Amino acid sequence: MAPSNTRVLLLATLDTKLEEATYVLDQLLRNPEIHVTTLHIGRDALSTEAAASFKSKDRVELLACELDTPAADLSRGDYSARMSSTATQRVQELMKSPTTALHGILGIGGSTGTSIIAAAMRGAVPIGLPKLLVSTMASGDVGHLVGGVDITLMYSVVDIAGLNFLSERVLGNAAAAIAGMAHSYRESIGSETAAESSTKRRDRVAITMFGVTTPGVDRIRHILSQPPHNTEVVGGRAMEMLIRQGEFDAVIDLTTTEIADEIGGGILSAGPDRLSAGAQAQIPYIVSVGACDMINFGPLSSIKQELIEADRKGERKLYQHNPAVTLLRTNVEENQRIGEFIGEKLAGYERKDLVKVLLPGKSISMISGDGGPFKDRGADKALYEALREKLKDTGTDIETHDLDINGAGFADVVVDVLVALNRKKGH
Numbered sequence: 001m002a003p004s005n006t007r008v009l010l011l012a013t014l015d016t017k018l019e020e021a022t023y024v025l026d027q028l029l030r031n032p033e034i035h036v037t038t039l040h041i042g043r044d045a046l047s048t049e050a051a052a053s054f055k056s057k058d059r060v061e062l063l064a065c066e067l068d069t070p071a072a073d074l075s076r077g078d079y080s081a082r083m084s085s086t087a088t089q090r091v092q093e094l095m096k097s098p099t100t101a102l103h104g105i106l107g108i109g110g111s112t113g114t115s116i117i118a119a120a121m122r123g124a125v126p127i128g129l130p131k132l133l134v135s136t137m138a139s140g141d142v143g144h145l146v147g148g149v150d151i152t153l154m155y156s157v158v159d160i161a162g163l164n165f166l167s168e169r170v171l172g173n174a175a176a177a178i179a180g181m182a183h184s185y186r187e188s189i190g191s192e193t194a195a196e197s198s199t200k201r202r203d204r205v206a207i208t209m210f211g212v213t214t215p216g217v218d219r220i221r222h223i224l225s226q227p228p229h230n231t232e233v234v235g236g237r238a239m240e241m242l243i244r245q246g247e248f249d250a251v252i253d254l255t256t257t258e259i260a261d262e263i264g265g266g267i268l269s270a271g272p273d274r275l276s277a278g279a280q281a282q283i284p285y286i287v288s289v290g291a292c293d294m295i296n297f298g299p300l301s302s303i304k305q306e307l308i309e310a311d312r313k314g315e316r317k318l319y320q321h322n323p324a325v326t327l328l329r330t331n332v333e334e335n336q337r338i339g340e341f342i343g344e345k346l347a348g349y350e351r352k353d354l355v356k357v358l359l360p361g362k363s364i365s366m367i368s369g370d371g372g373p374f375k376d377r378g379a380d381k382a383l384y385e386a387l388r389e390k391l392k393d394t395g396t397d398i399e400t401h402d403l404d405i406n407g408a409g410f411a412d413v414v415v416d417v418l419v420a421l422n423r424k425k426g427h
Contacts, residue, residue: 006033007182008037008179009036009038010025010037010038010106011109012038012039012040013040013109014046015040016113017110020160025057027172028175029058029059034182035059036061038063039087040064040065043071046064068082084119085119087119087124088119088120091124091125095125102182103185103186104130104179104182105130107132108174111136113135114145127149128150130184131150132151132177134154135155135156136155138153148240154170154173158170203249204232205251205252205418206242206243207220207221208256210290210365211366212290212365213254213255213365213405213406216404216411217255219411220414224415224418229419248281250286250421251286253275253285253286253287254290256287256292257291258274259275259292260293260338262341263338266295267296267298275346278355279350282354283354284354284418284424285354285355285421289338290364293367293380294328298325303318317376319367319373319374329373329374335382336383336385338386339385339386339387343387346391347391347394355397356397356399356417357396358413358417360400360401360403360410361400361402361403399413
């Protein structure tokens with residue numbers, strides 16, 4: 001039997017999606033183990049009748065986000081930004097209390113509601129807690145909504161503007177899905193707590209990878225997962241958030257390619273805060289420059305004509321990784337800026353004795369070694385020199401090894417350094 005206090009949060013602009021939200025709520029309440037907190041994130045207050053209808057239902061709590069400025073005085077963009085922040089803070093408050101902590105979140109929205117709900121899902125709850133968003137926007141480019149978080153998107157198929165046979169099917173499926181996920185999540189965290197209280201969990205190490213650094217990551221993962229290390233190695237885009245949540249005991253930031261996209265305008269930037277989480281975590285942190293030789297773009301047909309022309313003239317180097325991804329080789333100027341970016345972030349780390357920069361002297365990706373299309377020792381040198389200059393006299397250690405980033409030798413160096421840093425921390 002599932003536990004009787006599985007808590008689901010329903011997020012919606014109830015002033016515009018009242019009928020749909022009421023239908024979802026009723027579907028959720030068909031499951032007697034579900035308790036629902038409904039959070040109104042709309043511009044206008046609920047009518048007395050609508051509020052009374054929600055409050056009259058068993059196992060339901062109705063909350064509303066209130067802005068410090070009347071919504072009527074705000075533009076649509078300002079309202080969306082302020083409500084995103086307010087809703088995120090409100091959900092964070094719910095998560096802090098053991099009596100209101102959530103086991104799942106379900107949101108329904110059009111374009112504005114979707115942006116607010118997605119922001120709260122990204123910013124307020126941990127990775128692993130089920131997050132389901134039924135949205136009119138789910139069939140397009142959703143990268144800005146999901147970010148690096150485990151948000152599940154369900155396309156509404158029809159506009160969320162009243163009920164019909166299609167919307168009822170989609171919303172009913174969403175209610176059933178979040179109920180099942182929330183029950184499973186609650187049971188799993190109970191099992192994890194019991195397991196961790198009876199036996200020490202394995203150390204967890206975050207490691208960053210990209211397709212062109214996968215061989216190196218696989219070698220490191222293989223070594224660390226075996227005795228005597230017996231370490232759980234986790235990779236993924238959400239690393240920075242998970243570091244802030246205290247999920248890792250150490251970080252191997254082998255692949256910092258998102259910085260190249262941030263500098264060069266690529267499509268896979270992680271934003272200007274990349275590398276910031278490690279400064280707060282004060283855990284062993286190994287940094288390298290994997291795949292900083294490339295800026296990621298979409299299909300070749302999407303590349304700007306000036307880059308196509310520069311490639312034809314030999315002034316820049318484009319490489320079609322696959323039909324959906326085209327790579328641009330970073331040049332000397334871009335590599336200088338990448339090195340400065342990394343150096344400035346690492347210089348701000350408090351526990352510099354737990355930080356080590358490891359630079360592979362032969363290649364920083366699968367395609368930048370000898371004979372590779374992105375081999376450019378001048379660009380690599382600019383990156384390394386800029387990084388060393390920024391870290392000069394900061395107390396941060398830098399080592400250069402005449403190895404390929406994907407080679408067995410470099411993997412051995414990374415593991416040896418991690419062991420040494422763990423000793424400093426007291427593992």
